[in-house]
Amino acid sequence: MNYWLVKSEPAVFSWERFVKEGKAVWDGVRNYQARNYMKNMCIDDLVLFYHSNTGKEIVGIAKVIKETYPDPTADNIKWVAVDLVPVSAFKKFVNIEQIKINIKLKDLLLIKQSRLSVMPLSEEHYRALCKMGL
DNA sequence: GCCAACGTTGGC
DNA sequence: GCCAACGTTGGC
Numbered sequence: 001m002n003y004w005l006v007k008s009e010p011a012v013f014s015w016e017r018f019v020k021e022g023k024a025v026w027d028g029v030r031n032y033q034a035r036n037y038m039k040n041m042c043i044d045d046l047v048l049f050y051h052s053n054t055g056k057e058i059v060g061i062a063k064v065i066k067e068t069y070p071d072p073t074a075d076n077i078k079w080v081a082v083d084l085v086p087v088s089a090f091k092k093f094v095n096i097e098q099i100k101i102n103i104k105l106k107d108l109l110l111i112k113q114s115r116l117s118v119m120p121l122s123e124e125h126y127r128a129l130c131k132m133g134l
Numbered sequence: 135g136c137c138a139a140c141g142t143t144g145g146c
Numbered sequence: 147g148c149c150a151a152c153g154t155t156g157g158c
Binding site (some may be wrong): 031032113114115116 | 137138139141
């Protein structure tokens, strides 16, 4: 089991819409590092859903239901997509300020590499974030 | 709106 | 292969 965090601007694709639609095709990633992480996603891996730009907070947990396949929105087969479904919403959204002041989370890639849109989480980081949000 | 931190592109 | 110029992301 692996743990991940993905970012989405709520103005583009929000958690609310994700829940309403019941599923998301996670496509459009055009960054090699993010793509390489996506290729390592396995069915049933858990994924924290972060609202970037507006909100700047983790809003819920999703799950991988389909592993990488060619991104239907790309004109090159090198890009990939995965399918996600919502699992549960955070009771308390975990914003970036809270994350930054938590010493346990100081090595989180969300902080260290702010532009990365798909990133792995250690189990410890995953648990710490869930503890803050659930 | 600004800027830091990347990524990409293209000339050499 | 290097690097300047430019583009994008995302926090502030």
